[in-house]
Amino acid sequence: MKIYYPFLKDYLNTDFSAKNMADIFTNLGLECESSNKTLNFDITPNRGDALSLNGLAREFSASQKNSRFIQKPFNKVSFQNSKDYIGKVNNECCQNYHLLEILEINKFKALPKEIVKLLEKADIPLIHPMVDIGNFVMLELGTPLHVFDRDKLALPLSVNFADEDETVTIIGGEKKILDSNIATIRDRNATVAIAGIIGCDNSSVTSETKNFLVESAAFLPNVIMNKARKLGLNTDASLRFERGVDSTMQVNALVRFLELLNEITSVKFKNFYKFQSKNYLSLRKIKFNYEDLNAFAGKKIPPRFVDKLLTNLGFALSKNKQGFYATVPSHRFDISIKEDIYEEVLRVYGFDKLPANLPLAGPSNLKTSTSYVQRISNFLIANGYQELMHLPFVQKTYVNEAKSILLTNPINNEESYLRDSLFSSMINSLAKNYKKGIRKAKFFEVGKLFSIHSKKYKEEECISGIIFKCKKTKFWMTEPKFDFFYMKQEIFGMLNFLGFDDEDLSYERENKANMFFGKNCLSVRLRNQKEPFLYIGMINHLYTKEISETDVIGFEFNLMKFKSIQKKKKISVPSVFPFAERDLNLLIPKDLPFKDISYAIKSMNTPYLKRFEVIDLFEDENLGSKNKSITIRFVLQSKQKSLTDEEINQTTALILTSLKQKFSISLKE
Amino acid sequence: MQIPKDLIKEAAKKLQSVKNKSEFYNLRSHYLGKKSFVQNAFKELKNLDGKEKIRIAKSLNLLREELTDFFESVDLKVLAVKEEPYIDVTLPVNANIGKKHPISVVMDLILDYFHNLNYSSYFGNEIESDYYNFEALNFPQNHPARQMHDTFYLNKSLNDKCLLRTHTSNTQIHMMLNKSAPIYMLSPGRVYRCDHDMTHLPMFTQVEGLAVDQNISFSDLKGTIIGFIDYFFNQSVDVRFRPSYFPFTEPSAEVDIRFGKKGWLEILGCGMVHPNVLRNCNIDARKYRGFAFGVGVERLAMLYYGVEDIREFYASNSEFLNQI
Structure with missing residues (x-):
């Protein structure tokens, strides 16, 4: 809401500068900025009462010492109940409904300049003198008015909910489809206005109009809330009604309207009509206790301050020993419990005048579960990975459509899916950085993956990383290539760092990980779990076309599937006896995974075998296209004695025989 | 011989x-x-x-x-x-080290302060039902307060009406329902609103705090927030508590800070927990009071690092991120 500063200054009868005034309102909780002689208020949804000059004046005087807001008295007029004018009014739509009939108006003088200025600065367009006066009254008293062309109506008017899918043409000619939760005003023939939002084209005033009907009603907030938004019509009227309009103001608004109208034309024929529901003026009462307020605030607030302030804001107090019962004024829709009254007191008293006390938190009943995220992040950062963050909205082509989640209202229709992998954004970022000349990078991201599983939304926390290094990257020191095994070494190092070693893990070649991995992919799972929690693999070249000069390697670590296991490890004293090494140079089939050989050796439970490692791999035409040579070094040691050559040779012979039985393996001469 | x-x-x-x-x-x-x-x-x-x-x-x-x-x-x-040979010890090396994302760095700073005060952190779900994101937090259906949160809704193929949480307060509701008071907790995480410009992104990071105990007062809220601001900025800052409105707190305040003579900057929202919220979580509102606050991590990060366009944080420009 924008208010022309010179107008407000006169209205409030004060000398404060625009900036000072803006500060005062802001400190009261009515956020306000001043620019170009205009105060721009950003009123929160709970404070419909402040959307008027009257409301602002009430707030302003409450904050000033020796100031009291006094409503100027209105003329008394008498209203008739006439079924010829107001027909059925649904109580659920509105608490009162008033009409002012004005007939035979031929000419208007110009509106007073200050009213024109106020409307212009408030961004309210000038339409017709009658409508403009209505808008001015709305700005002044907070209750919106609507002006009909009396001659276009087939009276009486009634207020009720619309028919489902009813179509109306609103002022300006646009068509709107209504539903049965939206209230409308109807005459005998048709809908003539959407209640509290906008009038219809069929009853609007024009320069030709001579006879007018001015509507002043208190539509209920529940009936208006969200409706204007749904219809794409946020009007000044709907803004006020959905926040709550003072139900005592409708009569006064019409009186004020007539008063202003008399200034610009001579009104000869006028009639007032009313409908008022029985209890439209019933008010809430709230019990208040000074001591409780003080405990709530952490400071003793003087009772005199409390009493004066609340009286000034329109509350009626009936005192008792500990406090009072406060009757909430009809313009305050936001006050229903004692804490609401505490807020009134404290916001005007000033939050800044309350002491600051740092409480001893806890001991808390809560325990944070150990999270691997920090440890994994720290490990990756120490290994050269840069953390990235991306929005989770991705294109259709980057998700498994059958299982992925679509947004109803995406920011941009291109990216309307929630990611089910972190790779698409990371690969895009890699390409962007590549374009800027980055030739070597390690990235990781922590984030949620979203999908639908057995008709339920599922979100899983995940850490993924990608690495790439162009072959031409040169540095005077020899640096490792960023290939699959480089990443595997890092990630297995990480698992070890987290306390998991070979004994806890099981892994195999994988071809169903997700769309981003190519054919060389490894899955890792905990031995006691069925599902893998980790994939490491080469990123499918389909997705890395922009960086075609090198492979991109990635990993995806699903924290939801990584169930921590409590292990009690025993630490034993190492053997003091010498160890022996024997190398076996084997000829093996190319497609025999080392994992199988390794598993076979481990399951032999060979005595004295301490560990074994691959020390050489070799492929050559001479070995044949289906074979490769592998050299495995066996380290043997006893805890009780020095091993003899014979024992050592027997052990390696045993291993070799056993491997030969299981696989088509031979010793390479 | x-x-x-x-x-x-x-x-x-x-x-x-x-x-x-x-x-x-x-x-x-x-x-x-x-x-x-x-x-x-x-x-x-x-x-x-x-x-x-x-x-x-x-x-x-x-x-x-x-x-x-x-x-x-x-x-x-x-x-x-x-035999040690001569080497040029001044030759350059590549320090093989990565960097935390600035948002993570600032998040850690925030969490550190409150963890030292014995608060516990819970991250919670990003996909949420309307009840936990709005209703339980005292946002009635159709209330204009909901318009303060432009919400992303998920496709309606499933039964429940689900959305991307617009704040991390949903986690506080889950925790209050699961645990009994006293509660001192943080709910950090990502939240979503349909909004996109230089200072708003459709996704951002929040840390919300909640304290529920007997005898909690507004002064306790003030002390906690001022202590945090002093710790975070580590320099003298003016702090202002300005009345505002959130459905789940009563009274509600925005906290503004000011460095020297520059203008006020809004950095967080807070307030005393609305008794309806406590009641929705089966906490006796006559016995317990609470305060709550919510910090936008990106906003703090922008101040902390002097970044003016929030989108820079998510542009993944490694030259930008490497400066941390």
Whole structure:
């Protein structure tokens, strides 16, 4: 809401500068900025009462010492109940409904300049003198008015909910489809206005109009809330009604309207009509206790301050020993419990005048579960990975459509899916950085993956990383290539760092990980779990076309599937006896995974075998296209004695025989 | 034939001036090589008589053994140390180190402060039902307050009406329902609103705090927030608590800060927990009071690092991110 500063200054009868005034309102909780002689208020949804000059004046005087807001008295007029004018009014739509009939108006003088200025600065367009006066009254008293062309109506008017899918043409000619939760005003023939939002084209005033009907009603907030938004019509009227309009103001608004109208034309024929529901003026009462307020605030607030302030804001107090019962004024829709009254007191008293006390938190009943995220992040950062963050909205082509989640209202229709992998954004970022000349990078991201599983939304926390290094990257020191095994070494190092070693893990070649991995992919799972929690693999070249000069390697670590296991490890004293090494140079089939050989050796439970490692791999035409040579070094040691050559040779012979039985393996001469 | 007596002593003396392996091998070959005295003497044994030949041969054998033992006893590693070559220690290296994302750094700072006050953190779900995101937090259906949160809704193929949470307060509801008071907790995480410009992104990071205990007052809220601001900015900052409105707190305040004479900057929202929220979580609102606050991590990060466009944080420009 924008208010022309010179107008407000006169209205409030004060000398404060625009900036000072803006500060005062802001400190009261009515956020306000001043620019170009205009105060721009950003009123929160709970404070419909402040959307008027009257409301602002009430707030302003409450904050000033020796100031009291006094409503100027209105003329008394008498209203008739006439079924010829107001027909059925649904109580659920509105608490009162008033009409002012004005007939035979031929000419208007110009509106007073200050009213024109106020409307212009408030961004309210000038339409017709009658409508403009209505808008001015709305700005002044907070209750919106609507002006009909009396001659276009087939009276009486009634207020009720619309028919489902009813179509109306609103002022300006646009068509709107209504539903049965939206209230409308109807005459005998048709809908003539959407209640509290906008009038219809069929009853609007024009320069030709001579006879007018001015509507002043208190539509209920529940009936208006969200409706204007749904219809794409946020009007000044709907803004006020959905926040709550003072139900005592409708009569006064019409009186004020007539008063202003008399200034610009001579009104000869006028009639007032009313409908008022029985209890439209019933008010809430709230019990208040000074001591409780003080405990709530952490400071003793003087009772005199409390009493004066609340009286000034329109509350009626009936005192008792500990406090009072406060009757909430009809313009305050936001006050229903004692804490609401505490807020009134404290916001005007000033939050800044309350002491600051740092409480001893806890001991808390809560325990944070150990999270691997920090440890994994720290490990990756120490290994050269840069953390990235991306929005989770991705294109259709980057998700498994059958299982992925679509947004109803995406920011941009291109990216309307929630990611089910972190790779698409990371690969895009890699390409962007590549374009800027980055030739070597390690990235990781922590984030949620979203999908639908057995008709339920599922979100899983995940850490993924990608690495790439162009072959031409040169540095005077020899640096490792960023290939699959480089990443595997890092990630297995990480698992070890987290306390998991070979004994806890099981892994195999994988071809169903997700769309981003190519054919060389490894899955890792905990031995006691069925599902893998980790994939490491080469990123499918389909997705890395922009960086075609090198492979991109990635990993995806699903924290939801990584169930921590409590292990009690025993630490034993190492053997003091010498160890022996024997190398076996084997000829093996190319497609025999080392994992199988390794598993076979481990399951032999060979005595004295301490560990074994691959020390050489070799492929050559001479070995044949289906074979490769592998050299495995066996380290043997006893805890009780020095091993003899014979024992050592027997052990390696045993291993070799056993491997030969299981696989088509031979010793390479 | 004369056999020199102090050949070993002499070798030991010469060894002291040996600087590297090659000098060592030269020395050894001087005493044991083909042209050494010992080898030459062996060659000349044939010229000697029987007894003399046996005596000299014995002595020579002994000498050769002693020399061999002597050279074998030399620790070549010591010589290797002596061999240390000159290197240019000023040559550059690639420090193989990554960086945390600035949002993570700022998040950690925030969490550190509150963890030290014994608050616990819960991250919670990002997909949420309307009830936990709005209703339980005292946002009635259709209330204009909901318009303050432009919400992303998920496709309606499933039964429940689900959305991307618009704040992390949903986690607080889950925790209050699961645990009994007193509660001192943080709910950090990502939240979503349909909004996109220089200062707003459709996704951002929040840390919300909640304290529920007996005798909690607005002063406790103030002290906690001011303490945090002092810790976070580590310089003198003016702080202002300005009345505002959130459905789940009553009263509600925005906290503004000011460095020197510059204008006020809004940095967080807070307030006393609305009794309806406590009631929705089965907490006795007559016995317990609470305060809550919510910090936008990106906003703090922008101030902390002097970044003006929030979108920079998510542009993944490694030159930008590497400056941390």
